[in-house]
Amino acid sequence: MSALMNVLLALAAVALILVRQFKPQQVGGSRRWWLLPALLLFFSVRNGGLVDQHHRSGSLVLLGAEVLIGVLMGVGWVLTSKTWTEADGTVWSRGTGATAGIWVLGILVRVGLAGLGALAGIHLGTGAILLALAASLLVRGGLLMWRTQPAPASYGAAAAAACAGSARPSRRGSLD
Structure with a gap:
């Protein structure tokens, strides 16, 4: 794929992400949250050229820094997103003003x-x-799915069932 196609793909992905992040989205509504990242990963390595052959070590450092910034942006997006549970039990998420700030900071870096x-x-x-x-x-996507897992009840029959191993323990406490 040409550089122009990669740029167009990146712009389309960013537009899709922005639209989806700043309007309420149901969390867990689609089990394919990993599909867009997988496609982007495929297209990023498809043609090679991730490393400048004339400046191998320098380009590897820059590439590592670029991916690290991407990871930090993903963490920042999760931490600054508002999540809530509706009466029917569905969990929703929406980006906030701080999420927009993470976008701007990430782009500047x-x-x-x-x-x-x-x-x-x-x-x-x-x-x-x-x-x-x-x-x-x-x-x-991974942290948002992890963060919004339901916590088991800590009382009564539900707690006894959780102790017996029939309910899955929650891992959400560290990000809330």
Whole structure:
């Protein structure tokens, strides 16, 4: 795929993510939350070129930093998203103003990285953007699913059933 197609794919993915993050979305409504990140990962490595062959170590450091920023953005998106449970038991999520701030900060840091790379003569292709975006989405989706798991009751028959192993314990306490 050409660099232009990668850019168009990245822009389309960002537009889709922005629309989905800032309007209420049901969490767990689709078991395929990992599909878009998987496609972005596929397209990022499909043509190679993630590493500048003339500046191998420098481009690996920049690529690692790009992916790390993507992971941190995914964590930031989860921590700044509002989540709630409706009366019917469905869990919903929506980005907040702080989520928008994470977007802006992440873009600024990525532009800064690209500038540093350009000053050093390192060329990271558009695959690096797709890879970092895939990392952001995988982290956000996974943590959001983990964060919104229902907690078992701590009293009565439900607690006895949980102790007997028929209910799954919650792991949500660390992010709430």
